[in-house]
Amino acid sequence: MSLFTRVAGRIALPHIGRVTPVEPSSATGLVGQVYRQVERDFGMLAPPVALHSPAPPVLAAAWTMLRETLLVTGTVPRATKEAVAAAVSAANACPYCVEIHGAALTGLGGGPDAQAIAAGRLDDVADPRLRAIARWARDPVLGAAAPFPAAQLPELGGVAVVFHYINRMVSVFLRPSPLPPLPAFTRRGTLWVAGRMMGAFARREASPGTSLDLLPPAPVPPDLAWAGQTRIADAFARAGAAVEEAAVPVVPERIRYLLLTRLSEWDGSPPGVSASWADAALAGVPDDEVAVGRLVLLTAQSAYQVGDRAVGAFRDRDPRDASLVAAVSWAALTAARCIGARLPDGAPAV
Template sequence: MNSHLVRAARRGAEAQIAHVSLVRHAAAQGLVARVYDQVERDFGILAPPVILHSPVPELLAAVWTMLRETLVATGKAERAVKEAAAAAVSLGNSCPYCVAAHSTTLHGLVRGRDATAIAAGRLDEVGDPRIRAIAEWGVRFGTPEVPERPFPPEQAPELVGTAFAFHYYNRMVNIFLGESPFPPSAPARAHGAISRVMGRLMAAGSRARHAPGGSLDLLPPAPPSGDLPWTEGNEVIAAAFARTSAVIDRAGERAVPATVRELLTAELAAWDGRAAEPARIDEAVAGLPAPDRPAGRLVLLTALASHRVGPAVIAEFRRDDGADARLLECLAWAAFTTARAAAA
């Protein structure tokens, strides 16, 4: 791939992220550099939803491992089907950034207008019955209306894993990135050209073969978490989620007060997969001890209405500890815990 395009994509990716100071590609060392190299090689671009985690290297490695071993690694499910699932889950979660990014990748893998129909929410217009079925499943994943899995059991670790990963990523993207994968400084007239460049970079990665397990050595082995039965039958994906779960569970213990962890667990037990209204969040947070309410509001909004996490909510949380690491660990725990509930 043209090195000029790669450098331009890096600059565009690094310009999009709000709220935290990421590690730039030129300054990356150690674990961060290893992850960045894998992301560019296997995904095609230095994806902003991944690199926003770079202030916490272990967390960066964990969320990349989750994404690589489900969506990116070559397995039993076709990449086009996995991209359709990613776009549809993102549509259901009202994450326009991820809808645009993954419908663009899908467009490079399948002929016709199926990717455009998914991006527009017109699932009944999707012509390929396999793509339409996976999109109808993905858009309702995590709700009581989710249809039966439209794929054989041996594909479940990849496809349920992809849906899980995007329940996580959609929440983080809604907080840290804008509604469009285009750099904020890019004028509207340039979007077509940028889209073609990004499409070329991502298409190269999506068509290549990527051996399963390539990211596992980024993190030490971890015991299975016990609540992800859909990983059974795929040792690599089971190992990836064990590692990711261990990292994010530790992050939650460090960054999220126990009262808040208990509150989210209780809220998710009765969750119907839909966004919560502000009054519901306010009512739940009011029952917390006063010092824990900023974290409680941030966690519940991330889980149940991530599009409502704005600068004021983040500033309130950072009053006592302004570190990027604590913010990322808190948000990652909330998003991952919610993805667990969606996949249960």
């Protein structure tokens, strides 16, 4: 492990709130395996991954989806994938991810186009292909026709779907920015330096499939048809099975059905200007299921509205970090998968 990786890890883990992540020095078993892969392939122990560590199989699931879509060297340039990540994050009002992936895109040579995507000024993106892809990614339900070849759908659709998941997790567990409060000039300079470092890491080659063995094989469900017959479909299937298994003892069947019903009719718009819409949606739900229901609904449909009230009520019912991560992860991935299910079928590539 490099000195930078050790220092960056110590700085980054305090970004995580509401759960206590596993420290790198004490990471063993599956957590240790994932941490080593993250440090090798991402360049540092990224907080959006490490926040999952109280629930090791869920940690492996998040990493597998992220690695096999964004990081693996495939047919789509990494800069294009970072543009999708930044655009989806902007659509989901996730400033933490916008800053990180906007900086990475800048470091890869995105220049003014990267800044425009991060700021949501898509009309100012000079590259017409990148502008079209960013507009597609900004669609909250990915309903527009994809402006790229069908063979690229597993990679670019995969990045979009995984960031619909990651954004929701980050909104619940991380602070709004990876940087401390800084004057505007200092902030710009810090982001420029971060972009240079992240761009260097993003240029590394990452071999496909390395993370798959972290989780057992699982059947590919119909909602992953967009991923075709690819390792990306395999990654999402394994990850989805792990997240489902972790959530079984935590999220009641009634709450699962309620969320799936709402998502089937959802157009991606925020359900309300305040979180009170969740209380109305839970009318008639037994009292002992309201706390988990509220957390699940808010996470899936407006994760930025998850506050201490929702988390505290859940913890009153189940104080374990692993349970909180499992419930939030299930809600976030269910929403992301429902969004992905609206994509066209992917090409049968390997």
